[in-house]
Amino acid sequence: MGWITDPFSNEFMVQALLAGILAVATTSLVGTWVVLRGLSFMGDAMAHGVLPGIALAFILNFNLTIGAVLSALVMIAGIDYVHRRARLSEDTAIGLLFVGMLALGVIIMSRAPSFAGSLTGFLFGNILAVGRSELVIQAVAAGTTALAVLFFYRPFLVLSFNEDKAEVLGMRPRVAHSVMLALLTLAIVTSFRVVGNLLVFGLLVAPAATASLLVRRVPTMMVTAVVIGVASVTGGLLLTWYADTAAGASIAGASVALFFVVLIVRQAVFAIRRV
Numbered sequence: 001m002g003w004i005t006d007p008f009s010n011e012f013m014v015q016a017l018l019a020g021i022l023a024v025a026t027t028s029l030v031g032t033w034v035v036l037r038g039l040s041f042m043g044d045a046m047a048h049g050v051l052p053g054i055a056l057a058f059i060l061n062f063n064l065t066i067g068a069v070l071s072a073l074v075m076i077a078g079i080d081y082v083h084r085r086a087r088l089s090e091d092t093a094i095g096l097l098f099v100g101m102l103a104l105g106v107i108i109m110s111r112a113p114s115f116a117g118s119l120t121g122f123l124f125g126n127i128l129a130v131g132r133s134e135l136v137i138q139a140v141a142a143g144t145t146a147l148a149v150l151f152f153y154r155p156f157l158v159l160s161f162n163e164d165k166a167e168v169l170g171m172r173p174r175v176a177h178s179v180m181l182a183l184l185t186l187a188i189v190t191s192f193r194v195v196g197n198l199l200v201f202g203l204l205v206a207p208a209a210t211a212s213l214l215v216r217r218v219p220t221m222m223v224t225a226v227v228i229g230v231a232s233v234t235g236g237l238l239l240t241w242y243a244d245t246a247a248g249a250s251i252a253g254a255s256v257a258l259f260f261v262v263l264i265v266r267q268a269v270f271a272i273r274r275v
Helices: 002-009 011-037 040-049 051-059 064-085 090-109 115-124 132-151 153-161 163-168 173-214 218-243 247-274
Strands: none
Touching: 002 011, 002 218, 011 040, 011 132, 011 153, 011 173, 011 218, 040 051, 040 064, 040 090, 040 173, 051 064, 051 090, 051 173, 064 090, 064 173, 115 173, 132 153, 132 173, 153 173, 173 218, 173 247, 218 247
């Protein structure tokens, strides 16, 4: 077991592991509802939509997290505006803002002196350089997400399967949807330093999608997604240590690889049972 434990005898690897665990705790809890409600496209768009705020905050020497939050709010407001005013489908509005915000972020970053290096860091993250202050932020985000999911569990559950029923039962689906978007924003904003804007979507969807193949009850699905996420972080960091690969990409890749492994094994088991 030394090949597993030896890399984590280094402080920076321990901090990277903690950052990854806190990130997947947040993204997996939110990701479960994203998968159940079919909000994956929205999650992907939000992951890219925070880039302009991050880029602007970086150039102005401002707090990156606040910049990301403001950018996310602008994107949500823009999607709602296009959807309502242009009478286009929400998917169309999301697609327009997705491309527009990503392009704007790259344009803003192109004005920075260290354009290439900064853009790479924002897009792909740098989990090996996460500091203690960032760990605190991630811990607060994970705790807040857990409490919100616990408090809004019933509205989220009914909303995921029947919005009209949620309205009839007085569960205020619009409020529940707004809370869900806020949690989605929180998960993305606090996790982008770990795997970056482009790859945070992997942690948001892959563990929850994998869990959906294994279990049916929603609470069990959330717990299973977190466990799978932790396994992805650990495996990704070990791959980075031994193969000298990019940490963020290794973690996101491991989470997606686990999904396909479980899917293939599941299909093989079903095939054997039919014989």
